Amino acid sequence: MTGRTGRTGRTDHFDGRRFFNPSGANGQPTWMVPRMLLSPRTRWPNAVPVEPRRPPKVGPDDVVVTFIGHATFLIQVGGVNLLTDPVYARRASPVPFAGPRRARAPGIRFEDLPAISCVLLSHNHYDHCDLATLRALDRRFHLPLVTPLGNGRLLQSAGIRRIEEIDWWETAHTAPLPITLTPAQHFSARHMFDRNRALWGGFLIDAGEGRRILFAGDTGYGPHFREIAARLSPIDLALLPIGAYEPRWFMKDIHMNPAEAVQAHLDLGARQSIAMHFGTFQLTPEGIDEPPRELATALQERAVPAAWFRTVQVGESMSISGVPVRRSNKGGSNAEVHDDS
Numbered sequence: 001m002t003g004r005t006g007r008t009g010r011t012d013h014f015d016g017r018r019f020f021n022p023s024g025a026n027g028q029p030t031w032m033v034p035r036m037l038l039s040p041r042t043r044w045p046n047a048v049p050v051e052p053r054r055p056p057k058v059g060p061d062d063v064v065v066t067f068i069g070h071a072t073f074l075i076q077v078g079g080v081n082l083l084t085d086p087v088y089a090r091r092a093s094p095v096p097f098a099g100p101r102r103a104r105a106p107g108i109r110f111e112d113l114p115a116i117s118c119v120l121l122s123h124n125h126y127d128h129c130d131l132a133t134l135r136a137l138d139r140r141f142h143l144p145l146v147t148p149l150g151n152g153r154l155l156q157s158a159g160i161r162r163i164e165e166i167d168w169w170e171t172a173h174t175a176p177l178p179i180t181l182t183p184a185q186h187f188s189a190r191h192m193f194d195r196n197r198a199l200w201g202g203f204l205i206d207a208g209e210g211r212r213i214l215f216a217g218d219t220g221y222g223p224h225f226r227e228i229a230a231r232l233s234p235i236d237l238a239l240l241p242i243g244a245y246e247p248r249w250f251m252k253d254i255h256m257n258p259a260e261a262v263q264a265h266l267d268l269g270a271r272q273s274i275a276m277h278f279g280t281f282q283l284t285p286e287g288i289d290e291p292p293r294e295l296a297t298a299l300q301e302r303a304v305p306a307a308w309f310r311t312v313q314v315g316e317s318m319s320i321s322g323v324p325v326r327r328s329n330k331g332g333s334n335a336e337v338h339d340d341s
């Protein structure tokens with residue numbers, strides 16, 4: 001996975017028209033989706049209670065990561081506040097009346113977010129790229145948005161203007177911190193006819209003083225984790241997906257199961273990992289609590305201490321040292337973004 005994708009030419013992950021995974025693990029064709037949807041499903045609860053929390057106060061030398069839900073994290077580095085894949089919608093869907101419905105509300109209410117400095121958008125799937133949330137953030141904070149190549153057209157169509165598209169291994173110029181786009185093994189699509197017209201990825205955030213955070217994005221297990229470690233180690237904290245992995249015949253290329261996530265943690269040599277991409281939207285058949293249970297089993301089987309790869313509560317904050325951040329919680333209902341434009 002070397003070199004820049006040619007914004008105009010071919011590379012090892014762009015054929016001149018579409019992006020692809022160099023590993024060859026490029027997922028099942030679209031016409032297999034109906035078969036996948038017929039898989040037996042474990043019923044999720046309609047709603048799981050979430051107590052909203054205020055963002056923690058962060059000192060100038062602190063690095064704090066708060067799990068808002070699914071793949072949305074607030075990452076605070078001193079006075080810099082980053083959001084990853086912000087989704088405050090009720091559904092991860094192109095329409096408001098159907099599609100995966102939110103089972104857990106966001107852990108920080110939208111109106112309680114601190115001044116956001118930059119958004120990191122990993123790819124264009126609806127559970128990661130919610131245009132209503134992005135528009136609301138743009139209106140409120142007028143912030144830059146960093147995303148992989150090919151996503152700018154969609155964002156511009158939504159009225160977002162401060163967009164920087166980068167390729168794997170490139171470092172953003174508009175972000176307030178050094179942020180590098182890392183490979184992921186996935187795909188992109190907003191509808192049936194635009195598959196892989198835009199790139200996907202994760203982000204390595206250099207928080208200063210040698211502290212590094214990897215937001216892995218949405219990904220299957222692949223050799224890119226070892227390459228990220230070889231190029232960008234050491235990694236203090238990895239944010240790794242563990243959910244939406246069944247049925248394996250369909251999902252293996254594009255979503256890790258918990259055992260694969262543990263292997264990714266080991267490949268990265270991360271000092272600590274936090275699980276994400278589970279328990280918010282039912283995208284696949286497994287039960288709402290299955291990914292954390294399977295993660296605990298996988299850690300035990302690999303003799304990896306549970307403290308090295310944790311699940312955290314929605315709204316919970318962790319310092320870069322792995323110490324839970326304690327602060328007083330204030331009640332109130334979580335708000336979701338509704339876009340009437």
